[in-house]
């Protein structure tokens with residue numbers, strides 16, 4: 221690994237982390253109604269054609285192309301509401317039909333009603349028409365025997381709809397990835413409680429719970445640890461016993477009150493500490509027994525950034541996905557970074573459209589203690605290691621939505 225002043229590069233850290241990520245193997249079956257965000261554990265084969273029969277794309281009349289003679293009056297021999305099986309079409313006649321109604325056998329086109337004049341003895345059709353028009357063919361959406369969805373697919377609303385369209389009510393999915401969240405700090409109080417001198421509210425807990433919920437994880441334990449070595453040892457062990465991954469916040473820097481990294485090192489195995497990332501430098505990664513532990517720094521904006529950049533790719537890989545970062549957008553910067561850094565910087569930023577051109581603005585104060593900057597922002601701009609940026613330079617920007625997936 222390339223170290224610079226003892227810092228591991230973000231790329232090396234990700235390579236190391238992803239190599240340590242074990243994809244979940246256990247499968248469970250869930251109802252479609254509870255399957256949003258879950259990961260499909262098996263390929264799903266299409267059990268029937270969708271649509272199951274040719275049907276009309278419009279409200280109008282179904283008939284045979286060869287019966288369409290200019291000026292002719294064509295009698296209407298049947299009426300087919302959606303949901304009713306049609307009779308085969310009598311040659312020389314038309315069937316009244318509606319959007320979604322099955323096209324009767326023998327008909328080979330549908331004329332929309334706006335092109336039809338209705339007379340007492342039948343219909344007269346104007347305009348140009350082609351065989352097959354306005355017919356949605358059996359199996360044109362999904363053909364029986366084909367692949368509906370591949371294993372590994374994350375189920376979005378449209379995937380749930382597609383599974384329902386082939387009659388599937390329950391799906392095999394990976395069991396949810398179990399995460400224990402341990403914030404640390406004697407100064408922390410939960411919101412809703414009064415604040416005494418020296419205390420602040422625990423915000424990282426809520427940021428992390430939101431990020432994990434969005435990532436489809438199950439939080440199996442969530443506690444705040446006192447800044448005390450024996451309590452840290454005890455709780456880290458019990459968290460490692462019940463979780464697939466332990467995520468901590470705080471206590472990974474060099475102060476005497478920072479116990480997480482030291483405990484990980486003495487009780488388990490510390491394999492990464494101190495990354496060339498800004499914010500979030502003192503991030504720690506290791507194992508307690510077989511359980512991976514990601515020690516995020518305590519500063520609230522560093523928690524958000526390091527979760528998205530470092531922890532989430534690891535979680536995604538454990539969830540059976542590749543864990544690669546999303547494609548960033550290459551955009552013009554509307555800000556400057558004058559001092560090059562050995563750390564890759566993730567700037568809380570906003571994409572703005574000015575005179576039809578997209579550009580990225582940065583929140584003026586990038587202190588890693590400030591969550592207001594992260595709420596102002598809609599994404600992160602990447603400043604590569606050793607780079608300076610002048611307004612107009614092209615940089616890479618990730619929206620929070622792209623990062624969170």
Ligand SMILES: Nc1nc2c(c(=O)[nH]1)N[C@H]1C(S)=C(S)[C@@H](COP(=O)(O)OP(=O)(O)OC[C@H]3O[C@@H](n4cnc5c(N)ncnc54)[C@H](O)[C@@H]3O)O[C@H]1N2
Pocket residue numbers: 403404405407408420421422423424425469470471472473474475478499500501502516517518519520522588589
């Ligand atoms: N001498 C040095 N000091 C620091 C260094 C360094 O290299 N040398 N690195 C700084 C950097 S960079 C970071 S990032 C922080 C990381 O510190 P820790 O991970 O040990 O975190 P704490 O010290 O426990 O807390 C840092 C900061 O964040 C607040 N915090 C912590 N947890 C929460 C929470 N759940 N909700 C809200 N706020 C939280 C905490 O009160 C501190 O203000 O170290 C620097 N120091």
Ligand code: MOO
Pocket residue numbers: 497498499500501502517519522588589
């Ligand atoms: O890495 Mo720290 O988050 O810069 O303050």
Ligand SMILES: [Mg+2]
Pocket residue numbers: 470471472473474475477478518
């Ligand atoms: Mg500290």
